[in-house]
Amino acid sequence: xxxxxxxxxxxxIIKDIPPPEQxxxxxxxxxxxxxxxxxxxxxxxxxxxLVTYPxxxxxxxxxxxxxxxxxxxxxxxxxxxxxxPYTNCGKCSSCLRGRPNACQFNETLGVQRxxxxxxxxxxxxxxxxxxxxxxxxxxLVEPLTxxxxxxxxxxxxxxxxxxxxxCGGVGLxxxxxxxxxxxxxxxxxxxxxxxxxxxxxxxxxxxFRASEEDIxxxxxxxxxxxxxxxxxxxxxxxxxxxxxx
Numbered sequence: 001x002x003x004x005x006x007x008x009x010x011x012x013i014i015k016d017i018p019p020p021e022q023x024x025x026x027x028x029x030x031x032x033x034x035x036x037x038x039x040x041x042x043x044x045x046x047x048x049x050l051v052t053y054p055x056x057x058x059x060x061x062x063x064x065x066x067x068x069x070x071x072x073x074x075x076x077x078x079x080x081x082x083x084x085p086y087t088n089c090g091k092c093s094s095c096l097r098g099r100p101n102a103c104q105f106n107e108t109l110g111v112q113r114x115x116x117x118x119x120x121x122x123x124x125x126x127x128x129x130x131x132x133x134x135x136x137x138x139x140l141v142e143p144l145t146x147x148x149x150x151x152x153x154x155x156x157x158x159x160x161x162x163x164x165x166x167c168g169g170v171g172l173x174x175x176x177x178x179x180x181x182x183x184x185x186x187x188x189x190x191x192x193x194x195x196x197x198x199x200x201x202x203x204x205x206x207x208f209r210a211s212e213e214d215i216x217x218x219x220x221x222x223x224x225x226x227x228x229x230x231x232x233x234x235x236x237x238x239x240x241x242x243x244x245x
Contacts, residue, residue, distance in 0.1 A: 003118035005054050009046025026122040028067035035060030035139040058115035059085035062138035072125040082138040084127045085109035147173020158182030167194035
């Protein structure tokens with residue numbers, strides 16, 4: 001089957017590779033669409049220190065079930081899914097504390113192991129998530145959940161004021177999560193189009209074109225606390241910085 005392979009930094013080709021081998025507890029997927037992450041670009045540029053070559057990139061995935069597995073009778077052939085691209089060993093200290101997302105031995109698709117920029121892939125049944133979403137929307141689930149996770153880690157509460165710096169895929173996830181948590185959300189970016197996307201989620205989200213002096217003025221007017229954007233701060237609202245990737 002065909003796959004996109006980064007042979008070495010700056011060199012990517014489409015080549016034929018052997019079909020994937022069946023594995024117990026896994027489900028065979030037909031890859032439908034892949035979102036390209038900043039980490040994929042860094043892998044191509046040779047700036048991702050976790051990558052070895054050659055490597056198939058791709059971890060923001062929309063796929064359809066080709067062959068089901070008895071452990072997941074809900075995943076019938078033809079079902080569209082997205083997936084978690086991470087592994088967890090179940091034995092390290094993080095896994096034993098109930099934090100498999102921080103597994104010491106994690107291998108992310110497209111980073112420490114080959115990703116999904118190919119035609120078919122076997123994935124563990126427990127890593128698959130069906131949803132009533134379009135193929136393009138399924139590709140956005142993984143990066144958006146990173147922003148949601150950031151807001152969860154930040155313990156955002158109703159009444160907080162949250163500034164999200166950068167309205168790329170991850171940042172928009174943080175904007176949506178902050179708004180859903182009941183916070184007053186300021187979406188900050190240099191790109192007017194991204195700010196329009198942030199604003200379209202809800203009219204109460206405040207889009208702001210980035211300027212160091214201006215955003216400090218806005219934060220001051222909303223909080224009435226001088227020096228609101230000094231870092232670190234002691235003010236009782238939440239400032240969360242997200243990348244623009």
